[in-house]
Amino acid sequence: MDTASSKYRIHKCFKCPGDTEYHCVSCPCDLCPQCKENHVKDLQTIDHDVVSHRDKINYIPTQEICVRHPSHVYIKYCEPCGLPVCFHCRKHKTHKQLDVRTVYKTKQQQHRGTIHTIRSEALFYRPVLLPRMKTDFKTCHTEFSLYQSEMLTKAQTLKNLINKLRKDFMKNVFCDFDFKHRCLKQMIEMSRHIVSLQEYELRYVQPEFTFSALQFLSSIKTALPQIHLTLHTSQLSMTESLNKEDVMESLSAIQITERGNRRVGNQCLLKLTSGAEFHQSLTVTGVDRCYHISCVTSDRVWVSDRDNLMLTDTTGVPLHRVEDSCSDLYGLHTVNSESELIYIDRKRNINKLSKDMKTTTTFIERTDSTWEPRCVYWSLSTGDLLVGMDNYDTWTGKVTRYNQSGQLTQTIQNHITGRGLYREPNYITENNNGDVVVSDSFSAVVVTERGGRHRFSYTGPPSGSVLRPRGICTDALSHILVCDDRTKTVQMIDMDGQFLSHLLIRPSGIFSPQSLSYDVNTHRLSVGSEHNNTVVIYRYITRQDALTDLNPATADVMGVTE
Known part of the structure; x- marks a missing residue:
């Protein structure tokens, strides 16, 4: 050949x-x-x-x-x-x-x-983390050097104190042993004396002896040995005490003020683009509108309309349908850290659907008929479930927090003045700083601290148009995004409630944006339509220019992961 x-x-x-x-x-x-x-x-x-x-x-x-x-x-x-x-x-x-x-x-x-x-995240953080770790290492070395001599002095003082206590203890233990020995010896002597008394009694109470009582006592005094009783007490005691507080004070000169995994702030890694860029559009089979979106992975999302709750891939192909979801609700579902679906059913219970979609369990059972759940959000930072609820009789709303066991841990309802914060919470989410963000259809975007204190309410941009809030989400830079049904826009405000921009205005293919979902892994925004089954995906966040070119050593590390 x-x-x-x-x-x-x-x-x-x-x-x-x-x-x-x-x-x-x-x-x-x-x-x-x-x-x-x-x-x-x-x-x-x-x-x-x-x-x-x-x-x-x-x-x-x-x-x-x-x-x-x-x-x-x-x-x-x-x-x-x-x-x-x-x-x-x-x-x-x-x-x-x-x-x-x-x-x-x-x-x-x-x-x-x-x-x-x-490949895509951990190695990207490497150029930011390594310099910080080197700086922290130098700082720790300097701080430890300052404490080293003091620690050695306190350690020697503690050692001397322990040795002194140990010697004192051993001495008192032997003293206690001697005390017990003397008590035992005296007990034996007393037993022998009693036996002697018994012998003399038997001898002198016989009929043939006719001693008088005085003669009997006199004979005992001269004939029997005398026993002298002495009072013995234990001398077990410590001359110096060793308190837990003294030991802790000696050992706690260096304080660890922060614990947990080292993290990189998103502000160091990400930035806004000049505007929202179209990435993809998909038509969701099985729904006629897109009232709410919950991302599972970058290629799977849950989408709901008035009556249906569907799992679909990024091509729009339906993968699963939930049969018992509640009708006429907006933010009725969310996804937890295990990729399980959390949703409100027709009985207004909150259910959990397993990742394999084979098992449905009741996570929170409705017990109060006066309050109805309207929206849910699973906090990825705390593992808590936030539930927006309303009361039709009083026309008021509230937010409740449940832990991973389904136990109620918090209720947010009123302003510090006693005024109610909510009327009809339709969507709920959480910001990176722990703020609870609620889209209340009849009032505003209401933001409270994690503890429940009211921070602000956003009612619209400075232009003066009154907000009619719909779907809501937050992004990696702590911005709050909200759909406005009145202006058909997606508005962006900062974490303190200041208006930043109209991110989208009557977006093509949607016109009237109704629902939002931000993917923290791909940093893409999914926008659902109020009037059709279209979901459009946008990009408006990118990575910092300074970090886009890594050194060749990083490429070598990435090759190891193959």
């Missing part, structure tokens, strides 16, 4: 002349390591499926050496033990075994989401 005349196709990166090592299945296109790195952290393509070329051709490494038998390679996977095994791993012979290639593919698919998060 003439190899010189054979034709070969050389894969090149579609963005630069570099050699390709990766392939984007979503685009599709070939990418070099540096362009792949930019591709997975770009918010426009952050959810794309990027694989190495060896994964594309289903390459699976088979020459991994067995750690127990270095001359052999793994060929099977022991399912009960969760370990790869070779032919000579005898103790696994009776266990259920699977082909190592099959298990490799399964595990790779299971952890694809984690790998994607590392």
Whole structure:
């Protein structure tokens, strides 16, 4: 065969002349390591499926050496033990075994989401976190040096105190032992004396003896040994006490003021674009309007209208329908951190639908007929469920908070003056600072602190148009977004209630925006229509320019995750 005349196709990166090592299945296109790195952290393509070329051709490494038998390679996977095994791993012979290639593919698919998060998020934070960690390390070294001599002095003082107490204790223990010994000795002497008295009594009370009482006492005095009783007391005591407060004071010179995982503020990573950019539009089958949207993943969302609650993918194909959801409610569903659906049913109970959509359980049962739940939101930061409720008899509303066990922990209802805060809460969400944000159809966007204190109520922009709020959400930069039914706009205000801009004005394909949902992973905004079953997805947040170009070392780290 003439190899010189054979034709070969050389894969090149579609963005630069570099050699390709990766392939984007979503685009599709070939990418070099540096362009792949930019591709997975770009918010426009952050959810794309990027694989190495060896994964594309289903390459699976088979020459991994067995750690127990270095001359052999793994060929099977022991399912009960969760370990790869070779032919000579005898103790696994009776266990259920699977082909190592099959298990490799399964595990790779299971952890694809984690790998994607590392590529697109964790490594993106690296340039911000590392300098801060180095700075904190230097600060800690300086602070510890200041405390070192003081700690050594206090440690020696504490050691001397403990040694003194230990010696004092041992001394008193032996003193206590001597006390018990003397008491035992005296008890024996008293027993012997009593026996002697009994012997003399028997002897001198016999009829043949006619001693007088005086003679009897006189004879006892001279004949019996005398016993002298002494009072003994234990001398067990400590000459110096060791208090817990003294020990804590000696050991707590260094205070840890902050705990938890190190985080990067979104203000350091993200920024607003010049305007909202169209990303995608989808038509949701199974609903005729889009009253509310709850994101599950970047490619799955729950959408509801007046009577239906549907799970759909990003192509609009229906995946599941909830049969018992409540009618005529707006923000009636939310998704928790386990991707489970939380929704209000026809009996006004709050139910939980499992991730596999096979099990429905009652999370909170309605017990008060005067109050009806109207909207729900699961807090990703606290794991609490926020519920907006109203009372038709009094025409008032309130917000209740439940923990993960379904127990009521808080009620927010009135202003500090006693005036009611809500009338008809239709949508509810939470901001990054813990503020509870409510869209009240007959008043305003009402914002309270996590503790319940009223912060502000937003009633419209400075132009003077009165707000008629509908769907609401917050974003990664703590902005509050709200649909206005009066002006057919999506308005953006800051976390303190100041109007910033009209993000969308009568958006194409929707015209009258009704519902909002912000995806914290892709930083995309889904907007649902009031009059049709269209959901349009926009991008208005991007990453900071200073962080878009990472050094080559990051690319090497990203290659390890393959």
